[in-house]
Amino acid sequence: MPTPPAPPESPTRYAVVAHALTKVYPAGDAPVRALDGVDVAFARGAFTAIMGPSGSGKSTLMHCMAGLDAPTSGSVRLGATELTELDDKRLTLLRRDRIGFVFQSFNLLPMLTARQNILLPAQIAGRAVDSDRFAHVVRVTGLADRLDHRPAKLSGGQQQRVAVARALVGAPEVVYADEPTGNLDSRSGAEILSFLRDSVRDLGQTIVMVTHDPIAASYADRVVFLRDGRLVDDVDHPTAQAVLDRLAALEG
Numbered sequence: 001m002p003t004p005p006a007p008p009e010s011p012t013r014y015a016v017v018a019h020a021l022t023k024v025y026p027a028g029d030a031p032v033r034a035l036d037g038v039d040v041a042f043a044r045g046a047f048t049a050i051m052g053p054s055g056s057g058k059s060t061l062m063h064c065m066a067g068l069d070a071p072t073s074g075s076v077r078l079g080a081t082e083l084t085e086l087d088d089k090r091l092t093l094l095r096r097d098r099i100g101f102v103f104q105s106f107n108l109l110p111m112l113t114a115r116q117n118i119l120l121p122a123q124i125a126g127r128a129v130d131s132d133r134f135a136h137v138v139r140v141t142g143l144a145d146r147l148d149h150r151p152a153k154l155s156g157g158q159q160q161r162v163a164v165a166r167a168l169v170g171a172p173e174v175v176y177a178d179e180p181t182g183n184l185d186s187r188s189g190a191e192i193l194s195f196l197r198d199s200v201r202d203l204g205q206t207i208v209m210v211t212h213d214p215i216a217a218s219y220a221d222r223v224v225f226l227r228d229g230r231l232v233d234d235v236d237h238p239t240a241q242a243v244l245d246r247l248a249a250l251e252g
């Protein structure tokens with residue numbers, strides 16, 4: 001079935017727009033519909049969390065929106081670019097040049113210093129880093145006196161701060177954070193979430209975060225909820241309690 005085009009306002013108000021997004025994993029007689037017609041738009045300069053019960057499709061949605069996985073049907077736009085029309089090579093370039101990533105497992109290169117890790121994506125892309133932005137990101141993440149340390153000499157919280165700085169320094173159109181506090185103690189996790197929130201407020205960054213944690217979600221401007229591959233709820237200015245209540249309702 002042909003997919004209707006994404007809404008025309010997407011290049012301006014929204015950083016990312018998914019329309020009628022469906023992902024089916026073949027599994028013999030019982031294929032899994034991980035996404036089942038999702039329509040969602042992520043506003044520029046906003047921090048949005050994606051939540052839902054285990055298996056509801058959160059990771060699949062993020063992977064399809066980030067060009068890491070191809071949907072079965074539907075459309076994903078980053079700005080004015082339709083991701084589903086791009087071949088693998090162009091998707092790789094788009095991820096490199098226009099998207100930042102923060103993963104649960106930090107994903108730093110152990111032989112490089114914090115500074116080298118932060119600058120690596122720009123270096124690979126042959127892109128100059130704005131020195132004011134670098135200084136700002138280093139200052140807000142509190143890494144100024146750690147820049148010459150290798151990851152093994154940094155705590156988990158500091159390593160994740162490096163990963164956040166790396167994602168932010170190139171001012172990507174969107175940063176996807178996948179359980180960014182999953183490996184951190186609560187104090188380090190709160191710091192990382194504050195950096196993410198501040199980067200939205202101070203730098204106008206757009207962030208989309210998958211999380212299981214209602215407290216983490218309460219740092220976001222908005223939480224969208226998935227169940228069985230469908231978008232079923234949406235909360236603005238969430239409190240941890242409001243998120244817990246919605247999750248309980250979804251899981252009940």
Ligand SMILES: Nc1ncnc2c1ncn2[C@@H]1O[C@H](COP(=O)(O)OP(=O)(O)OP(=O)(O)O)[C@@H](O)[C@H]1O
Pocket residue numbers: 025026027032033034052053054055056057058059060061
């Ligand atoms: N590569 C795959 N092959 C087959 N099925 C898959 C694959 N990846 C995900 N699925 C299935 O798709 C559904 C959605 O999975 P997904 O990982 O997106 O959910 P999730 O909400 O992120 O889950 P969790 O909170 O447990 O990480 C699940 O039923 C899952 O088993």
